[in-house]
Amino acid sequence: MTQPAASGTTRVAVVIPAFNEEDTVANVVRVGLTVTPDVVVVSDGSSDSTARVAREAGAHVVELNENAGKGAALLAALHATQADLVVMLDADLMGLTHEHLQQLLEPVRSGQLDMSIGVFDGGGFVTDWGNKLTPHLSGQRACRRDWLLAVPDLGRERWPEPAITAHLKETGARWDYVVLEQVAQVVKEKKRGFWKGAQARTKMYADLLTYHARRKRP
Known part of the structure; x- marks a missing residue:
């Protein structure tokens, strides 16, 4: 299990994989700061600004030349x-605040948890529903950097959340959900148009939900 660093010496970083998110990334950065x-x-082969x-x-x-997936980013x-x-x-993300980041950080910084996982509530029906249906796929998390680097195949997974969740179970890590009130995400259908967004969403969930089957292949 992970151990908290000595009080006053813990260094914190906010890491944000991003693919074509010019409209929202600045605010997420400002809250992180x-x-x-x-x-x-990490701009994952973005074609915008x-x-x-x-x-x-x-x-x-950090700019990646090609879109390699969220895991690589x-x-x-x-x-x-x-x-x-x-x-x-x-x-x-929309509606993110300093207080939300502290909610994620404090259980890990204090040593109460090895990982906190943020889930949305009250930010909007679509993202609330998606988070409640599959909370283990949330991209909002806090943990020790060295633990995360030890996740098998982290950089190979286009969507790394299932690999991270599997590593939680395999290592016996202590984790829990943290409710992030009034936070939401811009849905893919709004960013890319309905049909392209729906196709991207379908592919994303197919990749996410077939992780264990793909992992078992020789």
Whole structure:
């Protein structure tokens, strides 16, 4: 199990994988900067102004040449910081505040939990419903950086949440959900148009929900 760092010495980073999120990433960065100056955005082969907008908002930005998936972007972000604890955030969050990040951080920083997982409530029907249906797939988490780096195949998974959740179970880590009130995400149908968004959502859930079957293949 992980152990909290000595009081006053714990370094925190906020890591944000991002793919074409120029409209929302700056605000997520600004909220991240309220808890730490170490905010890392990895632009995962974005074709828009995500990297520039994040950099102007104050983040350290890593740019991947090709869209390799959220797992690869998350791994790149972890390698771009030496922090003890990391807060993982999606780049399309709305309603995020300093208090929400503290809610994620404190149980881990105090040693009560090895990982906290944020779930939405009151931010909007679609994202609330999605989080309540599959809370274990949430992208809002806090944990120790070294523990996260030890997740098998982290950088190979386009959507790394199932691999992270599986590692929680395999290592016997202590974890719990933290309710993030009034937080939501911009739905894919709004970002990409209805049909393209629906197709992207379907593919995402197919990848997420077939993780264990793919893992068992030789």
